[in-house]
Amino acid sequence: MTNEITRPITEFLERVITALGINASVSTEETSDGPRLNVTGDEAELLVRHRGEPLKALQHVVDMSFGRTLPDEKRVFVDALEYRKGKDIELRQMAKFLAEKARQSGLDQQLGPLNPYERRIVHMAVAEVPGVTTESVGDAFSKTVLISLRK
Amino acid sequence: MAGVREVVEVLAKALTDRPDDVRVTESQHKHVTLIELFVSPTDIGKVIGKQGRTAAALRTLASTAGEREGKQVTLEIREGR
Numbered sequence: 206m207t208n209e210i211t212r213p214i215t216e217f218l219e220r221v222i223t224a225l226g227i228n229a230s231v232s233t234e235e236t237s238d239g240p241r242l243n244v245t246g247d248e249a250e251l252l253v254r255h256r257g258e259p260l261k262a263l264q265h266v267v268d269m270s271f272g273r274t275l276p277d278e279k280r281v282f283v284d285a286l287e288y289r290k291g292k293d294i295e296l297r298q299m300a301k302f303l304a305e306k307a308r309q310s311g312l313d314q315q316l317g318p319l320n321p322y323e324r325r326i327v328h329m330a331v332a333e334v335p336g337v338t339t340e341s342v343g344d345a346f347s348k349t350v351l352i353s354l355r356k
Numbered sequence: 357m358a359g360v361r362e363v364v365e366v367l368a369k370a371l372t373d374r375p376d377d378v379r380v381t382e383s384q385h386k387h388v389t390l391i392e393l394f395v396s397p398t399d400i401g402k403v404i405g406k407q408g409r410t411a412a413a414l415r416t417l418a419s420t421a422g423e424r425e426g427k428q429v430t431l432e433i434r435e436g437r
Contacts, residue, residue, distance in 0.1 A: 225358060265410065
């Protein structure tokens with residue numbers, strides 16, 4: 206099932222890798238949010254330079270090119286050397302840390318600015334901490350997440 | 357085959373409805389490598405995207421490919437015949 210969805214995207218990423226002339230390969234991992242395609246190999250480092258900008262660009266092209274081929278809410282995550290996975294884990298830990306701080310101090314905590322994908326991670330991580338609630342504040346692409354004591 | 361031209365071509369062919377109409381040229385102007393991407397007039401919106409986000413992504417990846425070859429890259433998107 207997943208293979209049928211990811212195969213064209215894996216093949217696309219392999220064409221990009223060939224065109225870039227880097228020595229790398231694509232591995233697939235299943236997560237609760239959907240498949241994660243990870244570009245591995247020492248030269249995959251090219252994609253995570255400049256704070257992962259090339260990787261973000263590649264994710265955007267994948268979303269635009271293959272987004273409509275995926276069923277319902279599924280999304281394919283493009284990663285390289287598990288860069289985004291590591292970032293996501295860090296963000297989850299930070300969110301939980303701030304949630305605990307909000308709970309103990311009663312003071313609002315703010316995290317951001319974050320993009321929609323990052324905000325979703327924060328909302329979900331804080332939801333696991335009892336007694337606190339989250340809210341996105343600000344406008345458009347640079348919203349921050351406010352973590353506060355549940356009234 | 358590897359190079360900036362090839363990277364832009366692979367990306368543009370994935371984004372467009374008419375991949376056969378995608379044509380990419382590369383030319384050198386002093387220190388700058390000019391990449392011209394020609395797509396079908398009906399596909400212009402696809403390669404530019406909302407608020408130019410897709411065009412920005414293409415420029416980022418063209419620069420990434422250029423970085424490997426020590427090239428400074430400029431990408432222009434044009435309407436093909």
